[in-house]
Amino acid sequence: MSLLEIENLRVTFDTSSGPFAALSGVSYRVDPGEVLAIVGESGSGKSVAMLAVMGLLPPSATVTADAMRFEGRDLLTMSAAERRKIIGRDISMIFQEPIASLNPCFTAGFQIEEVLARHTDLPRRARRQRAIELMQAVGIPEPKRRLASFPHQMSGGQCQRVMIAMAIACAPKLLIADEPTTALDVTIQKQILDLLMRLQADHGMGLILITHDMGVVAETADRVIVQYMGRKMEEADVLSLFENPQNAYTRALLSALPENATGTRLPTVADFRLAGEDA
Amino acid sequence: MLRFLIRRLGLIIPTFIGITLVAFAFVRVLPGDPVLLLAGERGMDPERYQKLLVQFGYDRPIYEQYLSYVWGLLHGDFGVSISTKRPVLDEFLTLFPATAELGLFAILFAVAIGIPAGILAAVRRGSLFDQAAMGVALTGYSMPIFWWGLLLIILFSGILGWTPVSGRISFLYFFPSVTGFMTIDALLSGQSGAFGSAVSHLVLPTIVLGTIPLAVIARQTRSAMLEVLAEDYVRTARAKGLAPSRVIGLHALRNALIPVITTIGLQVGVLIAGAILTETIFSWPGIGKWMVDSISRRDYPVVQGGLVLIAGLVMVVNLVVDILYGLINPRIRHR
Numbered sequence: 001m002s003l004l005e006i007e008n009l010r011v012t013f014d015t016s017s018g019p020f021a022a023l024s025g026v027s028y029r030v031d032p033g034e035v036l037a038i039v040g041e042s043g044s045g046k047s048v049a050m051l052a053v054m055g056l057l058p059p060s061a062t063v064t065a066d067a068m069r070f071e072g073r074d075l076l077t078m079s080a081a082e083r084r085k086i087i088g089r090d091i092s093m094i095f096q097e098p099i100a101s102l103n104p105c106f107t108a109g110f111q112i113e114e115v116l117a118r119h120t121d122l123p124r125r126a127r128r129q130r131a132i133e134l135m136q137a138v139g140i141p142e143p144k145r146r147l148a149s150f151p152h153q154m155s156g157g158q159c160q161r162v163m164i165a166m167a168i169a170c171a172p173k174l175l176i177a178d179e180p181t182t183a184l185d186v187t188i189q190k191q192i193l194d195l196l197m198r199l200q201a202d203h204g205m206g207l208i209l210i211t212h213d214m215g216v217v218a219e220t221a222d223r224v225i226v227q228y229m230g231r232k233m234e235e236a237d238v239l240s241l242f243e244n245p246q247n248a249y250t251r252a253l254l255s256a257l258p259e260n261a262t263g264t265r266l267p268t269v270a271d272f273r274l275a276g277e278d279a
Numbered sequence: 280m281l282r283f284l285i286r287r288l289g290l291i292i293p294t295f296i297g298i299t300l301v302a303f304a305f306v307r308v309l310p311g312d313p314v315l316l317l318a319g320e321r322g323m324d325p326e327r328y329q330k331l332l333v334q335f336g337y338d339r340p341i342y343e344q345y346l347s348y349v350w351g352l353l354h355g356d357f358g359v360s361i362s363t364k365r366p367v368l369d370e371f372l373t374l375f376p377a378t379a380e381l382g383l384f385a386i387l388f389a390v391a392i393g394i395p396a397g398i399l400a401a402v403r404r405g406s407l408f409d410q411a412a413m414g415v416a417l418t419g420y421s422m423p424i425f426w427w428g429l430l431l432i433i434l435f436s437g438i439l440g441w442t443p444v445s446g447r448i449s450f451l452y453f454f455p456s457v458t459g460f461m462t463i464d465a466l467l468s469g470q471s472g473a474f475g476s477a478v479s480h481l482v483l484p485t486i487v488l489g490t491i492p493l494a495v496i497a498r499q500t501r502s503a504m505l506e507v508l509a510e511d512y513v514r515t516a517r518a519k520g521l522a523p524s525r526v527i528g529l530h531a532l533r534n535a536l537i538p539v540i541t542t543i544g545l546q547v548g549v550l551i552a553g554a555i556l557t558e559t560i561f562s563w564p565g566i567g568k569w570m571v572d573s574i575s576r577r578d579y580p581v582v583q584g585g586l587v588l589i590a591g592l593v594m595v596v597n598l599v600v601d602i603l604y605g606l607i608n609p610r611i612r613h614r
Contacts, residue, residue, distance in 0.1 A: 088520030
């Protein structure tokens with residue numbers, strides 16, 4: 001049985017100029033322990049799809065799907081309260097802007113322990129101990145002292161580590177990472193990515209990595225979904241995708257990688273559209 | 280936090296100097312001669328006039344008057360009322376509890392209704408409740424206090440007869456003043472019905488005085504909540520699977536309260552200004568009415584001392600608000 005199974009997901013936003021379709025019938029599947037990368041430009045609907053899974057879209061969004069199942073349980077017909085028991089425990093998510101994603105009024109320790117208080121029966125002291133262990137696991141030095149730190153007292157990389165600690169606190173079966181390294185320095189990007197991959201391997205959790213970085217995809221993913229303007233362009237295992245891309249848009253994306261450049265000017269996706277290759 | 284506190288306390292000195300300068304200068308430019316006013320309609324011979332001028336110190340150079348005035352303030356001497364011959368500080372302290380009680384009830388009324396209304400309006404943005412609440416808030420804010428007070432008196436005291444028209448308590452009750460707060464003193468007196476009478480006298484003045492702060496607090500809470508609800512950390516809180524009540528009541532509200540607390544602090548100044556009208560309408564024996572009466576009597580020392588005391592009070596409240604602000608906002612505390 002797949003961990004997450006979504007068929008024909010559609011998301012529409014009510015806007016002042018009428019309904020806007022952010023996602024037009026995309027299907028996703030993630031198996032336990034699998035790393036799925038969803039790639040695409042901004043506006044391709046990759047984050048929207050995963051926010052729909054988490055139930056985090058604003059009220060202006062209408063989500064429909066033929067099926068949306070987590071471990072066989074239907075997320076669409078589930079009550080909001082039932083869904084909140086799964087969110088944060090079995091499915092967790094980390095976001096692009098780690099500093100903005102942590103509440104500035106609460107300490108890192110409080111924010112990690114809050115997840116444990118919500119989803120486990122651990123007493124206060126055990127929660128504190130577990131928070132220290134989690135901070136150690138994500139590589140935060142002096143975890144005991146750092147528990148009392150506020151987000152503005154930590155670097156972006158450290159904040160993302162706290163976010164990861166929060167996300168893995170209840171040993172989730174699926175972790176969704178929405179461009180987790182985009183806002184970070186290049187050296188920190190590598191560390192965070194390595195950390196995510198190590199945790200994924202250690203815990204055997206499914207990982208959905210939303211990114212626009214094909215280099216990251218090549219290094220980490222088992223399977224890749226390429227999206228463009230709310231539609232799925234291609235889905236393939238990572239080797240096939242890089243060696244033999246089937247879709248014109250995927251080829252365009254890959255050609256835009258600096259390491260694949262052949263001329264003096266780097267091609268863009270628009271060049272391929274102008275050349276008449278319809279994505 | 281200590282550095283924040285020291286820095287904040289340091290700001291009090293220039294503010295204090297500013298207040299004394301303004302109070303001193305303001306009273307000097309008011310039309311009317313206080314010494315002549317003492318004489319009344321019969322007038323005064325030049326000799327006596329000169330004697331009184333020297334007695335009150337008005338003959339000395341202006342900077343000397345100012346310095347001796349500030350020196351007196353620092354020693355707790357706020358001057359002596361020309362008309363009652365009582366120290367200004369004594370008069371202030373006698374009347375202040377009445378204003379403090381009214382102001383406290385008014386701000387509690389404003390906060391207790393304004394914050395929940397603002398939260399609900401933000402959470403249900405665009406709903407009928409949101410539009411109605413903000414419409415009512417705008418009406419409340421635009422309503423002149425004296426007009427609003429008269430309307431309420433006509434309806435609740437005149438037509439319905441539910442509340443008394445003026446004063447702090449029914450004349451049926453008499454007991455010594457312990458705290459100066461009529462509600463507390465009534466409770467302490469043990470006389471049955473006294474507390475109810477004190478509260479019923481407070482109802483209308485509280486509503487009248489609290490309406491503008493209520494409107495401002497509700498609107499500020501709504502806009503702060505709307506801003507905060509769109510923040511990434513609120514999404515994170517929801518992603519943890521927390522109940523909406525915790526996401527809104529803890530994660531969002533804690534951040535939204537930061538500007539709201541500043542607003543509440545600023546409303547204390549508005550309350551004092553409002554107290555002048557409210558106390559006059561309801562014959563409430565507080566410092567607002569005292570100041571108005573003193574201005575019409577050209578009682579320089581009272582106006583001057585009262586201004587400084589009221590400004591000092593607003594300053595202290597703002598200091599408390601700033602400390603609260605620091606406590607609630609770690610980014611300020613740890614800077």
